Amino acid sequence: MGVSDEEKIRSTARFLATILIGGVVLGVSLLGLSSKLHFPFPSSLCSFNDKKKKKGCVRVYMDGCFDMMHYGHCNALRQARALGDQLVVGVVSDPEIIANKGPPVTPLNERMIMVNGVKWVDEVIPDAPYAITEDFMKKLFDEYNIDFIIHGDDPCVLPDGTDAYALAKKAGRYKQIKRTEGVSSTDIVGRMLLCVRERPISDSNNHSSLQRQFSHGHSQKFEDGGSGSGTRVSHFLPTSRRIVQFSNGKGPRPDARIIYIDGAFDLFHAGHVEILRVARELGDFLLVGIHNDQTVSATRGAHRPIMNLHERSLSVLACRYVDEVIIGAPWEVSKDMIITFNISLVVHGTVAENHDFQKETSNPYDVPISMGIFKILESPLDVTTTTIIRRIVSNHEAYQKRNEKKAASEKRYYEDKTYVSGD
Numbered sequence: 001m002g003v004s005d006e007e008k009i010r011s012t013a014r015f016l017a018t019i020l021i022g023g024v025v026l027g028v029s030l031l032g033l034s035s036k037l038h039f040p041f042p043s044s045l046c047s048f049n050d051k052k053k054k055k056g057c058v059r060v061y062m063d064g065c066f067d068m069m070h071y072g073h074c075n076a077l078r079q080a081r082a083l084g085d086q087l088v089v090g091v092v093s094d095p096e097i098i099a100n101k102g103p104p105v106t107p108l109n110e111r112m113i114m115v116n117g118v119k120w121v122d123e124v125i126p127d128a129p130y131a132i133t134e135d136f137m138k139k140l141f142d143e144y145n146i147d148f149i150i151h152g153d154d155p156c157v158l159p160d161g162t163d164a165y166a167l168a169k170k171a172g173r174y175k176q177i178k179r180t181e182g183v184s185s186t187d188i189v190g191r192m193l194l195c196v197r198e199r200p201i202s203d204s205n206n207h208s209s210l211q212r213q214f215s216h217g218h219s220q221k222f223e224d225g226g227s228g229s230g231t232r233v234s235h236f237l238p239t240s241r242r243i244v245q246f247s248n249g250k251g252p253r254p255d256a257r258i259i260y261i262d263g264a265f266d267l268f269h270a271g272h273v274e275i276l277r278v279a280r281e282l283g284d285f286l287l288v289g290i291h292n293d294q295t296v297s298a299t300r301g302a303h304r305p306i307m308n309l310h311e312r313s314l315s316v317l318a319c320r321y322v323d324e325v326i327i328g329a330p331w332e333v334s335k336d337m338i339i340t341f342n343i344s345l346v347v348h349g350t351v352a353e354n355h356d357f358q359k360e361t362s363n364p365y366d367v368p369i370s371m372g373i374f375k376i377l378e379s380p381l382d383v384t385t386t387t388i389i390r391r392i393v394s395n396h397e398a399y400q401k402r403n404e405k406k407a408a409s410e411k412r413y414y415e416d417k418t419y420v421s422g423d
Contacts, residue, residue, distance in 0.1 A: 061140055062150040063090030063128045065097050067104045068188055068388065069114040071311055072180035074318035078245060079177040080150040081120035088144055089121050090128025100130045100159055105391050110270035110383065117273035119320035131164040137171065152179040183311065191306045192389050238310040246317040251324070252285035260343045262289030262329050264296045264353070266305040268315035271383035275349040278377050280321040287341060288322050289329025300353055332364040344373065351379035353386060
């Protein structure tokens with residue numbers, strides 16, 4: 001029997017074992033990416049350190065607040081990257097966001113971690129301005145060798161009702177991508193507020209008002225038919241094409257040291273990115289298990305998860321430190337699973353929503369602990385999904401005003417100006 005035949009048998013066995021375990025495995029190898037690198041390898045036409053851009057290298061720029069970053073943001077960055085050889089991303093500063101939209105939920109340092117963690121991003125500019133000014137556009141073209149400025153097909157409106165990308169369009173250096181339907185930061189905030197619906201009566205009016213503001217007045221639907229418990233139904237419908245776009249399907253080498261980490265990864269945030277980075281540095285290949293919605297609800301409460309399984313999976317798939325994911329991973333790490341995926345080490349962070357597994361009679365990590373391949377990792381950031389929810393709830397009035405300001409700006413934009421596309 002040839003080597004190729006043996007490899008086919010091993011691949012088939014691995015696929016069947018995955019089905020038996022109950023999860024779906026997706027490969028997202030970073031093409032030999034070193035665990036020490038924070039950026040993917042650039043195109044052969046480009047080099048990060050070249051002061052003079054090589055002929056034929058197309059560098060594109062995209063900016064944003066990237067507040068409460070979700071898979072829609074990641075898909076925008078993926079589309080932008082496809083328009084060039086290198087993607088440079090500007091992350092808008094906290095003061096600029098406050099002046100134009102209201103206070104951000106996540107501070108600049110966390111937003112930088114999130115953007116740096118996306119595998120399609122080659123370079124990041126911190127403290128970018130909210131609007132493309134003449135001076136900043138010149139800096140992009142002259143200092144950063146940018147060829148085109150990219151934005152989605154949704155309008156980006158300044159407080160005075162003008163288009164933030166008007167100058168780029170006038171210069172003929174603007175390109176547009178499609179907005180990812182089915183997700184928005186405002187929708188996610190609405191879902192978060194449903195997690196705290198069971199509040200004292202004195203709080204209920206404020207939370208209901210904010211929920212309406214961030215949900216654009218759309219009616220709320222609940223998994224339990226509207227009885228007052230359960231999370232808001234997400235209308236996100238994953239397709240095989242979208243999953244393939246976020247993956248690249250390369251598996252581990254035969255001698256690879258495979259690290260396994262699992263969790264809900266709900267409201268994918270900077271704390272998740274950092275623990276995945278630390279885990280990836282321990283081996284050659286990082287396999288991430290993502291628990292299904294039922295498991296998350298059973299362990300973290302009826303109002304969780306906020307993002308459904310497929311939404312959470314796309315966010316994890318977009319992370320540069322992740323090589324492969326199991327969609328719907330089992331709660332318990334079994335010996336069969338360890339053998340099937342050739343797992344060398346199972347890890348868990350010190351900062352997590354729930355550490356009760358260490359006290360339970362049935363510890364989900366009993367098997368790797370007994371095999372001597374379990375390790376607790378020191379989490380670099382003290383941020384959890386609950387941290388993000390608490391920020392929203394404690395500042396609900398500010399975020400309500402922020403949403404009202406955005407709506408007013410967009411209204412002026414459409415009423416007072418005839419929009420001319422820069423396509």
